[in-house]
Amino acid sequence: MKGNEAIAEAAIRAGAEGYFCYPITPQSEVAEYLTKRMPEVGGVFLQGESEVAVGNMLFGAASTGKRVFTTSSSPGISLMQESISYMAGAHLPAVLVNIMRGGPGLGGILPAQSDYFQAVKGGGHGDYRLLVLAPSTVQEAVDLMMLSFDLADKYRNPVMMIGDGMIGQMMEAVEFPEEKEIKRNNPDESDWAVNGAKDRKPRIIKSLFLDPHQLEDNSWLLDDKYEQMKREEVRYELYKVNAKNKLLIVSYGTMARICQTVIDELESEGISVGLFRPITLYPYPMKELKKEAVKKNIKTVLTVEMSTAQMLEDVERSILGKKQIEFFGRTGGIVPTPDEVKSKVLELIKPKKKAKTSEKKKRGKNVK
Amino acid sequence: MEQYEVTFAGFGGQGIMTAGQLLAYSGIKEGKQVAWMPSYGPEMRGGTAYCTVVISDKRIGSPVVTNPKCICVFNRPSFDKFGPIVKPGGLFIVNSSLINVVSDRKDFTQFLVPGNEMALMAGNAKATNVVILGAFVGASNVVKLETVTETLKEKLGKKKDMLELNLRVLKEGYDLALETLGQKDSV
Amino acid sequence: MSSNSNVIFSRPEAMHDTVTHYCPGCTHGIIHRLVAEALDELGVRDKAVGVAPVGCSVLIYNYINCDFMEAPHGRAPALATGFKRMRPDMTVFTYQGDGDLASIGMGEIVHAANRGEKFTTIFVNNAIYGMTGGQMAPTTMPQQITTTSPKGRDVSQVGYPIRMAEILSALVTPSYIERVAVHTPQHILKAKKAIYKAFKYQVEGRCYSMVEVLSTCPTNWGYTPQEATKWLADNMVPYYELKCFKDPEKTEGF
Numbered sequence: 001m002k003g004n005e006a007i008a009e010a011a012i013r014a015g016a017e018g019y020f021c022y023p024i025t026p027q028s029e030v031a032e033y034l035t036k037r038m039p040e041v042g043g044v045f046l047q048g049e050s051e052v053a054v055g056n057m058l059f060g061a062a063s064t065g066k067r068v069f070t071t072s073s074s075p076g077i078s079l080m081q082e083s084i085s086y087m088a089g090a091h092l093p094a095v096l097v098n099i100m101r102g103g104p105g106l107g108g109i110l111p112a113q114s115d116y117f118q119a120v121k122g123g124g125h126g127d128y129r130l131l132v133l134a135p136s137t138v139q140e141a142v143d144l145m146m147l148s149f150d151l152a153d154k155y156r157n158p159v160m161m162i163g164d165g166m167i168g169q170m171m172e173a174v175e176f177p178e179e180k181e182i183k184r185n186n187p188d189e190s191d192w193a194v195n196g197a198k199d200r201k202p203r204i205i206k207s208l209f210l211d212p213h214q215l216e217d218n219s220w221l222l223d224d225k226y227e228q229m230k231r232e233e234v235r236y237e238l239y240k241v242n243a244k245n246k247l248l249i250v251s252y253g254t255m256a257r258i259c260q261t262v263i264d265e266l267e268s269e270g271i272s273v274g275l276f277r278p279i280t281l282y283p284y285p286m287k288e289l290k291k292e293a294v295k296k297n298i299k300t301v302l303t304v305e306m307s308t309a310q311m312l313e314d315v316e317r318s319i320l321g322k323k324q325i326e327f328f329g330r331t332g333g334i335v336p337t338p339d340e341v342k343s344k345v346l347e348l349i350k351p352k353k354k355a356k357t358s359e360k361k362k363r364g365k366n367v368k
Numbered sequence: 369m370e371q372y373e374v375t376f377a378g379f380g381g382q383g384i385m386t387a388g389q390l391l392a393y394s395g396i397k398e399g400k401q402v403a404w405m406p407s408y409g410p411e412m413r414g415g416t417a418y419c420t421v422v423i424s425d426k427r428i429g430s431p432v433v434t435n436p437k438c439i440c441v442f443n444r445p446s447f448d449k450f451g452p453i454v455k456p457g458g459l460f461i462v463n464s465s466l467i468n469v470v471s472d473r474k475d476f477t478q479f480l481v482p483g484n485e486m487a488l489m490a491g492n493a494k495a496t497n498v499v500i501l502g503a504f505v506g507a508s509n510v511v512k513l514e515t516v517t518e519t520l521k522e523k524l525g526k527k528k529d530m531l532e533l534n535l536r537v538l539k540e541g542y543d544l545a546l547e548t549l550g551q552k553d554s555v
Numbered sequence: 556m557s558s559n560s561n562v563i564f565s566r567p568e569a570m571h572d573t574v575t576h577y578c579p580g581c582t583h584g585i586i587h588r589l590v591a592e593a594l595d596e597l598g599v600r601d602k603a604v605g606v607a608p609v610g611c612s613v614l615i616y617n618y619i620n621c622d623f624m625e626a627p628h629g630r631a632p633a634l635a636t637g638f639k640r641m642r643p644d645m646t647v648f649t650y651q652g653d654g655d656l657a658s659i660g661m662g663e664i665v666h667a668a669n670r671g672e673k674f675t676t677i678f679v680n681n682a683i684y685g686m687t688g689g690q691m692a693p694t695t696m697p698q699q700i701t702t703t704s705p706k707g708r709d710v711s712q713v714g715y716p717i718r719m720a721e722i723l724s725a726l727v728t729p730s731y732i733e734r735v736a737v738h739t740p741q742h743i744l745k746a747k748k749a750i751y752k753a754f755k756y757q758v759e760g761r762c763y764s765m766v767e768v769l770s771t772c773p774t775n776w777g778y779t780p781q782e783a784t785k786w787l788a789d790n791m792v793p794y795y796e797l798k799c800f801k802d803p804e805k806t807e808g809f
Contacts, residue, residue: 017641018637018640018641020637044640044641046636046637046640048633048636048666049662049663049666050662052630052633052662052663053630053633053636053662053663053666054633055633056626056627056630056633056634056637056663057633057634057636057637057640058637059624059626059627059630059633059634059637060606060624060626060633060634060635060636060637060638060639060641061637061638061640061641062637063604063624063634063637063638064638064641064642066641068637068641082627082630083627083630086626086627090625166405166431166432169405169406170403170404170405170431171389171392171402171403171404171405172401172402172403172404172428173396173401173402194604194622194623194624194638195622195642195645196601196602196603196604196621196622196645197600197601197603197620197621197622198601198602199601202616202620202621202622202623203622203623204616204622204623204624204625205623205624205625206607206616206623206624206625207625208613208625254431257428257429257430257431258429258430258432259429260427260429260430261429261430262429262430263429264429335432337432337434338429338430338432338434339434
């Protein structure tokens with residue numbers, strides 16, 4: 001199954017009952033799949049007039065307490081930031097998927113990871129966070145998509161799954177769980193959804209608090225959820241991490257798979273390198289990364305991204321100057337080849353001369 | 369089996385994506401790990417379209433391959449673009465119906481297949497992609513001919529005429545590979 | 556209360572027993588009441604969800620006694636669409652001002668109406684931005700003075716006031732569109748009928764419905780409440796024709 005279709009089907013299997021969308025490459029297949037599939041399960045499919053409207057349709061739909069989601073790509077996600085901020089402020093569960101393409105601006109339509117900051121550090125206004133998941137295979141996209149709905153419900157907070165264009169376009173074998181595991185929400189049982197003030201006080205879904213003390217309380221309430229996420233939701237994967245590693249690569253999404261190939265090749269040449277792959281980008285696996293990075297055998301930590309060093313800031317935050325940190329990245333829709341990454345690793349492991357160039361200078365300067 | 373990578377490249381409309389998908393489905397059917405990765409976007413409109421299929425017994429890393437073991441080119445622009453990047457020791461399958469040159473590289477096996485002519489003789493030039501797929505399967509042994517046959521039956525089961533024609537050209541491509549390159553052991 | 560008294564006028568069940576924050580002479584209170592009466596009379600208060608706008612009436616949920624969502628500026632029709640599609644059994648309405656609906660939310664309202672979403676919009680047009688302190692609105696009258704048009708609205712620079720009822724009724728999709736005013740008791744009675752009808756069509760699952768209500772803003776217009784009602788009658792009514800523009804009962808099928 002193609003990644004985009006697998007994501008769509010995963011949402012159906014997770015019990016999603018509403019999907020709102022606006023066409024944008026490279027993820028329009030999700031909408032093309034769901035326009036047929038949603039009616040089969042009695043759900044709602046609606047193509048809105050803009051991503052601004054779609055984000056807010058999602059907001060209205062999420063207020064029913066049912067499982068709802070949207071998918072888009074970078075410029076479209078920018079337009080949804082308004083509704084994302086409002087949904088976070090109003091404690092609403094919703095799932096958003098960003099199949100990232102190169103930016104800024106209209107950018108291009110080829111794969112990129114340059115919306116890391118937007119997803120992980122904010123994007124919209126105010127004191128809020130998204131729970132951010134990053135799959136590296138089509139199967140993982142399915143698993144994380146289903147998990148996204150559970151986490152959105154658990155925290156009553158928007159959850160975003162980010163993948164690059166490759167995840168959306170790639171076809172791999174996938175397995176879906178049995179039908180019986182599907183759970184549909186019963187909005188009438190929730191204690192917050194808007195479903196008619198019958199024999200109870202009216203419920204108001206809102207993010208306006210004119211009294212600053214109330215607004216501060218709401219912000220701390222949100223923060224409590226983010227602290228709980230840090231305790232309970234951190235997910236990551238180690239690949240060939242062991243005491244022989246000289247270097248530790250940190251990479252996520254499809255980029256991490258390219259690094260896997262590099263690690264396998266180096267292994268066959270007798271060079272041991274490990275991979276730390278964050279699966280949750282927020283909460284970031286800071287402690288876990290630090291634990292692996294500070295080990296004595298690790299000389300250098302290399303962050304590899306399809307952007308001009310965005311996740312690098314979280315790697316630096318995790319390691320706090322305790323190890324040398326290097327960066328390699330390509331962006332704008334260019335996917336680093338295994339060979340490029342391999343040369344960078346070799347350059348770091350066997351430095352030709354001890355040039356003391358500052359880290360910053362090297363960033364993003366991957367001259368062809 | 370070791371990891372095998374193959375790229376199919378040609379004009380949009382030559383069935384490039386379908387050839388790759390048929391191979392991918394067949395790989396999955398044999399219980400292998402498979403990743404099918406297309407080119408997409410403006411490249412699809414008139415230029416060269418291509419897809420890469422990675423097949424392995426182990427977990428697949430990069431779906432992006434710099435130097436695939438095999439590249440099947442369906443037209444001249446693809447020949448020019450992809451000829452130089454076939455992995456040394458690899459296989460270069462050239463649709464000689466539309467490409468009237470040969471590569472002067474000596475470090476790989478070059479296999480000329482008159483895809484369009486064979487498909488046309490069988491009754492439909494649109495089956496060129498299946499001729500080339502058959503040739504690839506015969507030359508590489510990455511999946512079994514029977515598995516691809518099964519996949520085609522599933523995909524074209526309802527269209528009896530089309531199925532019959534495609535099965536025929538698949539076998540012809542396959543046989544041509546055996547005649548030209550000799551029987552290969554399973555990889 | 557003595558046992559032989561008859562209640563002939565009381566607070567609708569769909570209104571909270573509270574004092575509003577609206578300025579003296581503002582007609583939001585009247586319009587709120589008309590909405591509440593319509594919900595009560597149709598018996599849908601406990602199935603109703605309002606969508607509050609950004610503007611003076613953002614706090615409408617403190618006054619009307621039903622469930623509410625509070626939308627980003629201009630996006631109430633998108634929220635209402637998302638909600639109503641998921642819960643077609645409920646009665647959904649947006650309550651929007653002229654800045655919210657006719658300026659920043661122009662896209663959302665036109666497309667919601669064009670899709671024939673089965674919800675009701677109460678559009679309060681008082682020709683000015685009230686909450687932000689009297690700036691020019693898309694419905695501000697030619698020559699009308701506001702804080703951002705201190706010499707009066709210059710139509711050569713910013714165009715003429717937008718007539719939303721006319722725009723929405725020009726869409727081919729069936730709908731109920733009426734413009735009313737609330738500056739005299741007679742007009743209030745007519746407005747009540749229109750608002751009731753708008754909700755009735757929704758409850759019957761018939762069409763999108765929008766009632767544009769010409770309203771006063773004495774504070775930002777710089778008039779007394781009495782002067783404001785006169786200004787509305789003299790300036791707005793001639794430009795914003797009061798009538799039913801579209802009614803599914805009277806529209807031929809396309």
